[in-house]
Amino acid sequence: MLYTSTRDNSLKVTSAEAVTNGISKEGGLFVPCEIPGIDLDFINSMVNDSYKQRAKKILSLYLTDFTSDEVSSFVEGAYADGKFSSEDVAPVVNLHDNVNILELWKGPTCAFKDMALQLLPHLLTGAAKKTLDNKEIVILVATSGDTGKAALEGFCDVDKTKILVFYPNNGVSPMQKLQMCTQSGDNVGVCAINGNFDDAQTGVKTIFTDKKIKEKFDEHSLVFSSANSINWGRLVPQIVYYFSAYCDLIKQGRIKLGDKINVVVPTGNFGNILAANYAKNMGLPIARLICASNKNNILTDFITTGIYDKNRDFYTTISPSMDILISSNLERLLFSLYNNDDKAIRDIFASLKETGKYKVTDEVLDKIKSIYSCGCCDDEQTEETIRDTYNKYKYLSDTHTAVAIKVCDDYIASTGDKTPVVIASTASPYKFSHSVLEALKNGNIESDNEFDMVHELEEYTGIKAPEQLSGLKNKKVRFDSVCEKDPDSMRKVVFDMLGI
Numbered sequence: 292m293l294y295t296s297t298r299d300n301s302l303k304v305t306s307a308e309a310v311t312n313g314i315s316k317e318g319g320l321f322v323p324c325e326i327p328g329i330d331l332d333f334i335n336s337m338v339n340d341s342y343k344q345r346a347k348k349i350l351s352l353y354l355t356d357f358t359s360d361e362v363s364s365f366v367e368g369a370y371a372d373g374k375f376s377s378e379d380v381a382p383v384v385n386l387h388d389n390v391n392i393l394e395l396w397k398g399p400t401c402a403f404k405d406m407a408l409q410l411l412p413h414l415l416t417g418a419a420k421k422t423l424d425n426k427e428i429v430i431l432v433a434t435s436g437d438t439g440k441a442a443l444e445g446f447c448d449v450d451k452t453k454i455l456v457f458y459p460n461n462g463v464s465p466m467q468k469l470q471m472c473t474q475s476g477d478n479v480g481v482c483a484i485n486g487n488f489d490d491a492q493t494g495v496k497t498i499f500t501d502k503k504i505k506e507k508f509d510e511h512s513l514v515f516s517s518a519n520s521i522n523w524g525r526l527v528p529q530i531v532y533y534f535s536a537y538c539d540l541i542k543q544g545r546i547k548l549g550d551k552i553n554v555v556v557p558t559g560n561f562g563n564i565l566a567a568n569y570a571k572n573m574g575l576p577i578a579r580l581i582c583a584s585n586k587n588n589i590l591t592d593f594i595t596t597g598i599y600d601k602n603r604d605f606y607t608t609i610s611p612s613m614d615i616l617i618s619s620n621l622e623r624l625l626f627s628l629y630n631n632d633d634k635a636i637r638d639i640f641a642s643l644k645e646t647g648k649y650k651v652t653d654e655v656l657d658k659i660k661s662i663y664s665c666g667c668c669d670d671e672q673t674e675e676t677i678r679d680t681y682n683k684y685k686y687l688s689d690t691h692t693a694v695a696i697k698v699c700d701d702y703i704a705s706t707g708d709k710t711p712v713v714i715a716s717t718a719s720p721y722k723f724s725h726s727v728l729e730a731l732k733n734g735n736i737e738s739d740n741e742f743d744m745v746h747e748l749e750e751y752t753g754i755k756a757p758e759q760l761s762g763l764k765n766k767k768v769r770f771d772s773v774c775e776k777d778p779d780s781m782r783k784v785v786f787d788m789l790g791i
């Protein structure tokens with residue numbers, strides 16, 4: 292299987308090249324030239340498999356330039372016993388009736404980014420052996436929270452890699468900051484930036500193309516790579532868990548082979564829901580994909596009107612990983628809906644750059660509507676949903692998952708659709724203890740620090756916090772440096788951290 296670029300469809304690269312390059316040189320994203328098809332027998336063959344076995348089968352369809360032994364070793368490394376707190380890796384639990392929750396946060400950092408970022412380092416180093424003469428890879432990440440920690444944990448002590456994470460000094464939650472600053476590993480570095488997330492992101496982009504750094508890197512046989520969500524290596528592991536969830540529903544007797552399901556995804560950068568779309572295109576019986584947004588509802592408007600317009604207020608919400616106005620992975624969907632017309636995609640993104648908006652054709656909008664439904668809710672509704680879901684079903688959801696539960700309720704109420712549903716649950720509620728507690732207790736919180744809140748939430752619900760979060764209290768802070776956001780300061784941090 293080969294991959295092409297959304298902005299130059301004459302390009303053809305292997306999956307190894309797509310993964311090591313991250314983004315195509317003209318700015319496009321890598322997509323498979325064709326989607327591998329599967330039939331119901333294939334699904335049936337996975338019903339009694341472990342998550343790892345399912346992952347090997349699905350990934351082999353996409354990573355055809357790797358041997359099955361190589362794919363197998365990536366999967367064994369990523370989902371090794373003990374890394375995920377559930378034996379099922381991504382368990383499916385029933386919420387009520389035919390509404391089910393796919394819990395994607397059993398990994399080391401308690402957010403769904405682990406599902407991909409545990410695998411990416413193995414895939415990337417495997418790909419580098421084929422494409423980069425085995426040079427050492429330096430991963431640079433600018434993070435607003437979840438990605439940084441998940442990437443640190445994924446790359447921690449992975450041979451032939453180093454990872455450096457920059458985060459905005461006052462732009463991440465106390466728990467997220469602690470998670471990063473206590474990170475173990477000999478190949479990791481973390482630094483705060485005096486600025487906001489955009490400053491961190493811009494700084495990192497500048498470093499990527501900095502001439503002085505390039506020279507030093509050549510001297511030391513180092514190359515940069517990126518672990519952000521436009522990398523194909525981040526997307527492909529996410530396709531697996533939709534198949535896995537479907538198999539688990541069969542195993543639990545909730546559906547029969549061939550029955551359709553709907554999938555609801557709390558969406559930010561559009562990676563997670565796009566992975567479900569790939570699963571559907573491969574032949575997994577998915578009826579509708581339901582895109583859930585918070586108050587930053589640019590995708591709700593887009594799916595409803597065909598107009599993508601980022602000229603609007605940006606809101607900081609209690610579901611911060613969905614506070615986003617540019618959903619990068621949408622580009623991949625548009626490319627396929629425009630029948631791989633790279634010129635149409637270049638025009639759309641030129642328009643987005645110049646005017647901050649674009650409009651798709653009526654034909655493309657019809658296609659979108661035939662696949663996607665959508666909805667959004669604000670913080671108040673999110674809190675209400677956390678409270679109701681707990682009181683009615685004793686299920687504790689985080690703020691992002693609650694947005695999806697609310698949008699799912701609204702969808703069922705307005706359509707009467709009785710198709711079994713899978714809701715993607717993207718974070719442990721204990722990652723957002725403050726907001727979750729506030730929702731449950733109507734604002735009457737007793738604690739004033741993060742760990743007391745974790746404890747208070749445990750007391751209130753009788754549900755234990757993941758060890759990885761409660762255990763942070765006793766971990767030593769290893770990284771406490773702060774740098775300015777100008778290129779000279781950031782370059783110095785990079786050199787210092789790498790010891791070059």
Ligand SMILES: *Cc1c(COP(=O)(O)O)cnc(C)c1O
Nearest residue numbers: 558559560561562563612717718
């Ligand atoms: C990243 C993230 C999302 C958004 O996922 P996308 O793939 O960017 O749409 C939702 N919830 C949580 C908790 C996340 O960390």
